[in-house]
Amino acid sequence: MKVLIIGGGGREHAIAWKVAQSPKVQKLYCAPGNAGIAEIAECVDIGVMDFDSQVEFARSKEIDLVIVGPDDPLVAGAADAFINAGIRVFGPEKKAACLEGSKSFSKDLMKKYGIPTAAYETFDSAEDALVYLETAKMPVVLKADGLALGKGVLICNSLEEAKDGVRTLMLDKQFGSAGDRIVVEEFMVGREVSVLSFVDGKNIKIMTSAQDHKRAQDGDQGLNTGGMGTFSPSPFYTEEIDAFCKKYIYQATVDAMLSENREFKGIIFFGLMLTNQGPKVLEYNARFGDPETQVVLPRMKNDIIEVFEACIDGTLNDIDLQFEDNAAVCVVLASDGYPEHYEKGFPIKGLERFKGQNGYYAFHAGSKFDKEQIPVTNGGRVLGVTALGDNLKEARANAYEAVKWVDFENKFMRHDIGKAIDEA
Known part of the structure; x- marks a missing residue:
C-alpha cells in the first residue's frame, strides 16, 4: 500500500x-x-x-x-x-479533535462525566478573570483555551504572577486567539505521567507510559518547551494506578466522546497527574506526543499499520498490542536559545554513527538539507536522540553516550533527563 x-x-x-x-x-x-x-x-x-x-x-x-x-x-x-x-x-x-483543541471543552466534558481532574473556572473576559483571582488560592494554573505549541500553560505562585499571566494570555495575545478564553485551574501536586492510547471510536488500547521534561533548563528551570526529553516506561505508573485509570479515566473518556456525538478514532494522549488523591487528568492530546512517540514506538512490537487500520475500522479489540519488556530514553538536542530566539542553518555532524547501531536512533525534528545536500539545523528542537536499554538506568546511560556522537554549532540539551528514575 x-x-x-x-x-x-x-x-x-x-x-x-x-x-x-x-x-x-x-x-x-x-x-x-x-x-x-x-x-x-x-x-x-x-x-x-x-x-x-x-x-x-x-x-x-x-x-x-x-x-x-x-x-x-x-x-x-x-x-x-x-x-x-x-x-x-x-x-x-x-469534532473529536476538540478534545485537545479546546481546554474548556475537555474540562467541561470531564466535569459532566465524572472523570477526575483539577477544579477549574473558565473565563472569556480578562476583567472577570482578574476579579476571580483576587480571592483564589495560590498557586494557580492558567491555560490558554486553544493550541499554543504546548507552551500556553502558566504556573503562577502569587496573585501578581497570576494577574500578569492573564494579561499575557488575554490582553497581550502572546498565543493569539488561543488566549481569547482561558481556564484557571487549581494547582495539583504530584508526578506527571503521559499515557498513549489507540482508540477506534468505542474501544481503547493503552500503549505504555512515558514521562516528559517540559522546561528548557536543567532542574526543571526556564521556560516551557514542546519537550526536552522523555523516558518510557514511567516507574511511577504502577499496576494499581493503571487499574484505576482503566476504570475511571480511559474508557470513560472514549464513552463520553461517543455520548457527545464526537466519536474519537485515533490517538488519545492522557497527560496525568499522580496526586495523593489518586490520578487526575491534566490534559488530553488528540495525537502522538512529541517526544513521547520517540520512546514509545521503538518499544512497540506490532505492525503499526495493522493497528492504525483497526482503529479506522472499529476492530481494535482484535489487536493484541504488545511492547518489549525494556526501556527507552530520549534526549532532545536543541538550538541554544530555544524556545525563544535561536540561530539555524548549522551543519549537523556525526549522524552516520547511528547507521546500523541497534537500539540507537536519531529522530530528526528541525532539520533540512542545504544546497549541498548537507543536513543543517532548521528549528528549535533539532534531534531526538533515543536509546534502548534493559532498564531505565541503562537506557539513560546509552542515550547520554549517543548524544556525544552528534554535533552542531549551537547544540544545547538538558543533562538531567530521567533524573526521576533514581527516585523510583
Missing part, C-alpha cells in the same frame, strides 16, 4: 520509521518531512495546513492511507478533508 504522513517533526520521523517496517507498505510519502524522514520516505513540499494540496497529492498518487501527525491540522479538520475525499485517514475528525 501507499502511505502519506502529514508533518515534519521528530514525532513524524518516529512514525515514519515505524511505518516503514510494515511489510504492507510499498511506498511512503511525507509532507513536508525533514532531512531524517527523507532517508525513508519521499518528502513532498506541502505544508501541514494546506489540506487542498494534500488531498490533491493523495488522489494523484492513489494513496491508500494518510496519517496526520500534528495537532494544528487535526484540530482544523485535516481528517475531515480526507474523509470527504474518500481517502482513508488515521486521526480524529475535527
Whole structure:
C-alpha cells in the first residue's frame, strides 16, 4: 500500500520509521518531512495546513492511507478533508479533535462525566478573570483555551504572577486567539505521567507510559518547551494506578466522546497527574506526543499499520498490542536559545554513527538539507536522540553516550533527563 504522513517533526520521523517496517507498505510519502524522514520516505513540499494540496497529492498518487501527525491540522479538520475525499485517514475528525483543541471543552466534558481532574473556572473576559483571582488560592494554573505549541500553560505562585499571566494570555495575545478564553485551574501536586492510547471510536488500547521534561533548563528551570526529553516506561505508573485509570479515566473518556456525538478514532494522549488523591487528568492530546512517540514506538512490537487500520475500522479489540519488556530514553538536542530566539542553518555532524547501531536512533525534528545536500539545523528542537536499554538506568546511560556522537554549532540539551528514575 501507499502511505502519506502529514508533518515534519521528530514525532513524524518516529512514525515514519515505524511505518516503514510494515511489510504492507510499498511506498511512503511525507509532507513536508525533514532531512531524517527523507532517508525513508519521499518528502513532498506541502505544508501541514494546506489540506487542498494534500488531498490533491493523495488522489494523484492513489494513496491508500494518510496519517496526520500534528495537532494544528487535526484540530482544523485535516481528517475531515480526507474523509470527504474518500481517502482513508488515521486521526480524529475535527469534532473529536476538540478534545485537545479546546481546554474548556475537555474540562467541561470531564466535569459532566465524572472523570477526575483539577477544579477549574473558565473565563472569556480578562476583567472577570482578574476579579476571580483576587480571592483564589495560590498557586494557580492558567491555560490558554486553544493550541499554543504546548507552551500556553502558566504556573503562577502569587496573585501578581497570576494577574500578569492573564494579561499575557488575554490582553497581550502572546498565543493569539488561543488566549481569547482561558481556564484557571487549581494547582495539583504530584508526578506527571503521559499515557498513549489507540482508540477506534468505542474501544481503547493503552500503549505504555512515558514521562516528559517540559522546561528548557536543567532542574526543571526556564521556560516551557514542546519537550526536552522523555523516558518510557514511567516507574511511577504502577499496576494499581493503571487499574484505576482503566476504570475511571480511559474508557470513560472514549464513552463520553461517543455520548457527545464526537466519536474519537485515533490517538488519545492522557497527560496525568499522580496526586495523593489518586490520578487526575491534566490534559488530553488528540495525537502522538512529541517526544513521547520517540520512546514509545521503538518499544512497540506490532505492525503499526495493522493497528492504525483497526482503529479506522472499529476492530481494535482484535489487536493484541504488545511492547518489549525494556526501556527507552530520549534526549532532545536543541538550538541554544530555544524556545525563544535561536540561530539555524548549522551543519549537523556525526549522524552516520547511528547507521546500523541497534537500539540507537536519531529522530530528526528541525532539520533540512542545504544546497549541498548537507543536513543543517532548521528549528528549535533539532534531534531526538533515543536509546534502548534493559532498564531505565541503562537506557539513560546509552542515550547520554549517543548524544556525544552528534554535533552542531549551537547544540544545547538538558543533562538531567530521567533524573526521576533514581527516585523510583
